[in-house]
Amino acid sequence: MGTFNTEYLNYVSQVANDSKSLVDHARELLQLNNYEDPHMWFKAHAVCMFATQIGEESEEIIKLYNQLFEESNCIHSGMRLNEADYRLWFADVQELNRVYIEKGYARAYAYQYELYERGRYGFKNKEICKELLDKGCLSGDDYCQIYKGNCIYYGIFGYEENREEGLRLVTEIADRTGGDLAELFLLNMKTRSCETSEELWAIIEQYDKLLNIDKKGKYILADYYLRVENDAKAVESLLEGIDNGSPFCNYLMGLLIVNGRFASFGYTEEQGRAYLDVAFDYGVIHAGFIQGYFYLYPVDGGANDFEHALPYLKAAALYNSPEALLELAMLSMYHNDYKDIAQGRVYLDRAVEEEFVKAYTEKAYMLLDFPEVERNVPEAKRLLELAMDKGNDYAPYRLGLGYQNAEFEEESDYEKALYLYELAAERNNLSGLEMAGRYNRYGYVNEPNLAKAIAHYERGIADFGSDYCRVELAMMLVNGEGQEPDAVRAEQLFHEALENGYIYASLRLGFLYEDGYLGESDPVKAREYFEKGALGEQPLAESVYHLGRCYRYGIGGEEDHVKAMELFEQALELGFVDANVDIALAYEEGTCGKESNPQEAIKYMSIAAEAGINYAQYKLGSYYLFGYDMDVNLEEGKKWLMSAVDNGSPLAMLTMGDYYLYGYEPETVYDPAFEFYKGAEERGYISEGLGICYQYGVGVEKDETLAYSCYTRAAERGYDSATYRLAQCYYFGIGTDKDRVEAFHYFKEVADRGNIDAAGYVGIMLVSGDGVEQDAEYGVSYLIQAADADNDLAQYELANCYLKGEGVEQSDDLAMEWYSKAAENGNEDAQKIIGGPRKRRR
Template sequence: MGKFNEEYLGYMSQAANDTVLLTNHALDFIEKNDYSEAVNWYKAHALCMLAVQIGEYNEAFQQLYTQLNEDSNREFSSVYLNEEDYLQWFDDVVELNRLFISLGYTSAYVYMHELYMNARYGFKDETKATEYLNKGFEAGNPIAKAFVGYNTYYGNLGFNHSKEEGIRLLKEASVSENYRAEIFLLNIEFGESTSAEEGWSVLEKYDNLIHNQKRGLYVLADYYLREGQDAKALEVLNEGIMHKSGYCSYLLGMMICNGRFDNFGFSTEQGREYLQEGFERGIAYSKFLIGYFYLYPRDNSEPDFQKAIANFEKAAQYNSAEALLELALLYLYHKDFKNIALGMNYLDRAIAENYHRAMSEKGYALLDFEEVERNVEEGKSLLEQAMNLGNDYAPYRLGVGYQNAEFEAEADYLKAHELFEISAERNNINGLEQAGRYNRFGYAKEPNPKKAADYYQKAIELYDSNYCKVELAMLKESGYGIDKNIEEARELYESALQNNYSFAAIRLGFMYEDGVFGAKEPEKSREYFQIAADAEIGEGFYHLARCYRYGIGGKLEEEEAFILFKKALEYGFADANVDIALAYEEGSCGQEFDADKALEYMSAAAEAGIGYAQYKIGCYYTYGMLENSDIEVGKEWFEQASHNGSPLAMLALGDYYLYGYGQEKEYEKALPYYQMAEERNYLSEGIGICYQFGLGVEKDENKAFNYYKEAASRGYGAASFRLGLCYLYGNGTPEDTIEAFFHLREAADAGNMDAAGYVGKMLIKGEGTEPDPQQGAQYLKQSAEAGYADAQYELGNCYLKGEGVEQNDELAMQWYQTAAENGNENAQKIVGGSRKRRR
């Protein structure tokens, strides 16, 4: 038998043997109405029990019984009982309630309801609580009607959610001078008010309840707190505490502990004492807050884990979902307290309290926490429940699941988009960032940069999100979908950088490199890339490597650049594979030419989805860098790169069909690829050739000329050659030998040996330029040695006539012979046909 039970039976015996009438004892307790010491409550409770059992029940005991169950007296009496004594206490309270129910006292149904609702873990029973509440309602008890109305208004405890019906029931209950109904109405109406004026009118409406009955003072204090009238709030809270208001004790303790009332000279310890009073008056959240402020000290001192846990466990004893979650987090994730089974047990208890944060946390654990067995189906279900209860994280994590195809065979980006926006509307930082990202890039819907900017701005205002600062800055820098504002972009980047978000340094580096603020400042650009590299950001290493590789903003140091490219790769920046491959391909950056290594690194970049790398591998196989060249394999890589959006690969595929690299000559297939590249602002001579010769499109020399001209203006040598020919022969434009010579020479000097032949001939003849036989002969010789038959023939003429070279019949015949063998008809007439043909 527990200590409580022994003492309780002693009180019963004492009352039975006392010569004073039981009724007089009851009246004495009623008059004093003081249960600040739990023993007084136990004695009064024993007195009521004895009176009913021996048949001396009367109105005085009904009044005393009511007093025992009002103003949190019941909760206060049991808060410090151990488990054994609490069990006995609970059973005795249930028994007395049953006795009063049997006597027809209908308020006992409500007290039974409250007992089961506010009981400790293992004793709380919402089903029984609801059952007793309904019985009281059916019996016509006005307090029960008030509780039913309140729960109907909010849709709690299985009652059909109806605000109108809830208010109707509360108003009917309030007619019976039922302060419970008035309190419920005050809470509802004040909570629904949307302005200070509206809130004050509600308080005036319930002036009698607040100022005469001294109930609901915490609502008045809340009003003053909202309006910043802290002194008045403190005055009201103290008045409420004098009248045993647990909510006022809780509210004052919270204001002290969170620093709101620092200017009144309170200490944190005083705040904890008030919170403790709130807990003793039945507010489990007060005990949670005591633990919370031990775990997260406001002065940034070291947490007191032991005191935090002790307070959380006491709050958890009374089913505080918040305390249960904090305990779960400590036992799941803190290395010094880790106990996975206990942590999951606390999570399940919090979930049983219908706590959405616990649902979302367990959903996360089942999906992402490696120390818990993964269960996708249960994790998803818990997240959905949490989302339906208004949780902000759950829709974000569900969105990630649909994005990454965790829940279905394929990714559902539209579903992810919708879920990210739900999370964002609930002000979750991750949801805001992802909703902004999806709207910016249009992963599932049309891009909406304005909406993205709104999400980014909200995340900045609420959380000072550095990621969103950079994303918003990029929109402002480019003017994509919102007003362009370079200065605001810079301010956002710098703000993020000041918060040690070093990726912003990369963006600032680009701005100074590109001269966004005026003149280019490569030195400053290099400094910002150095900041990002110092922060060990892979992309920072990469761009600093570029500076060293090309001498941007400082000394050119190729070998140091190669080291930095390797470092960028080590830190996960896959683009560096391309630059390392190019070093081996070109024999640069202190590396020797190595085709195998070039292919190895370029392949790694290609596998990472980098279109340029896929294009380069296509070039390796197509244009002979590898020992095992294969045009068809090259074409496959060009196709993969093209699907990945590489305009260079599109041009290469156009060349594949235009120049007939494949076994079948399908020239008409070239044009679509050239057009795709043009849509991406890339041009070569290929599209002009298609129009000039009617390949896959109606012949149009004017269009061909314009394409050649545009491509040549971008420095494309082959286009300059074609443009020169257009001017030379009047294709799509009037003949103009001066323009022809200019563009042909530009192409020749860029390495086009076909153009060099034309330039040589024009220099010798003085077409479009002053005659210069010696220089002309040099151009012809370059072209002839490159295998161009017409240049070989013209070089033969030079040697025959001594134009630009010393006259030499033997060399003339050698070049005629070579030209004839390569198909030049004029040379064949001179030498009597091609030897190749005779063979």
């Protein structure tokens, strides 16, 4: 086009030197009324400007001045100018409007407002816009009042949002003048919030003249037809609007062609882009963004076309398109071929200046989570709160994450986090739905709300196809949380998630099959799904660990301890801390290809204990308590055992019960034992300790019946000490009727597994035929086992056997020897026989 200033001055010179009068020039241009070629607009502008310079104030000049600003003519004339020309063009338009404002022509305020409101970056000025509208309204200009009403309705350009007041101001002009501009603004305002096609049609019917006679706002009519899926009528409406010079109809037509909506009508992408070009040339800036966007992200899924996309995005960004600015910011910050962090921040800051809500959240993300930008938590929080106040769905989710992770305060605030996650969920944010579901399922703030968790997860699946929600809901179905257990549906949900590439589902399927939720346990299938998670391109650490467990114990296939250890070590490298426990046990036991190494066992167990794994804390506490490759350290042992207790370890509770019951501390206090044993029982673990507490009233009221019950349950779990105590209950009638047959059964069961005290009773009962057929010789064999282990009762009874010759050859000397040993070990009956305790001969 050349230099605007040169051409413009040429037009001024031509008008000044032409034989035709300024009025004739004005009449000719008014008659043509065609500014598709910007040069014609420049000429008309020159006529008006020259008229002001020579004092020409005819009616024709005023009409021509108004025509300059009709139908986006002014904006169109400057859209394609280069930077230098645009600056000169802007200054000349600004000056012409200033002159008319000084002449008292109130409408010039509205034209000056349009110039600043739709200006390029560096020229657009919101403060001046507000000042012009306020002055224009005071001067009585209808257009200014319409524009001001629109600004108040949407809360822009420094005006506080007030829908009612905005509508009132525009309606007042419409009622007084019946002008198309006021009617069109009212139509836009009223239809913007319509949620249903019925609502939209009811409003359209109120504006029949505007739409069908004056041919304005045809894009609104097209919108209705699009909603009711009558695309043919939508095309008809848009074409009619285009014929009547509507930039918005060009925009909507172009958009719907390039996004494929109107493909069935034979329109090509090139035609759609041509419509968009027209729309952009007449000031519909979003059309430029759409051009760039569909070059970047073609509907057919083809390759990104940066060569064509970037000029459009930059052109739209020049006119302050927040969407284009944000897209350019993202390319500059994240795309390797266009990476320019500094430029990306400039684009992003400009989008924030435009009060673009998505830009608020992107900048907040950059300030919180982008490693190449200095962190600024207060500013990020401010931006997120602004975005949240404007209805953004991501902002409350990210704020919730911040309060959860103590980014905004010294400590985590889970209650506030839950409120924000719920708000994000209400706004249909998937991450918010997932986190709100999680908080409600696990009761991070209050008691678990399983119904609410299920509702969130179901919605996440239905609206977003969330695989996280599928797996969480499936886990609830497996466990019967808040609903009837349904392993079949759970299996289906796990498989759906796995088919979508959500590898964690394979782990859960492994558990489902191993634990037999669908019937019989299927270890082969379990191992298969552990392998899916462990052997993929991105191995899941927990799956690697459980596959190691399969090799360690031969679950669902071959047993291979060396392979198991390799997998445990891989799981640890991938960050699965629990694997420390298995590696520690391998060193403790000398298995899985490792030689026994207490120091390594302690090292790995310590790491796991420090990480908060309660079993490791229990084991480490036991190491200290019993002196595993170290001196006994009761204080350190008790510390780790109590950490495990606090973490819910029933094994640690049993050990702490023993700690008090059997008097590990110098100043013995027995009563606390009961609460520890009771805690373990509530978690499904029981040993003889709880029975002893009930039998002897340690920390609880004495109750032999409960003692018997506890011994019975503990014996069923395989505790030999409990089986021995249960045998005593039957032998002496403690909490149950005497039953020497049952007593003998249980005594012999544990005696044969090495329980010396039980062996003594077995010997006594066999010798005397009490509860079992008499077999003195066999009985003596048990008595000898127990007597050799310093069991005083067995020593006393063995002495009796030697004295009487029962099951052994009679021998007074051997009888006296065993009486002496029994007496030395505190047996009162033996002491009576030999006259008191005797010291053992050395």
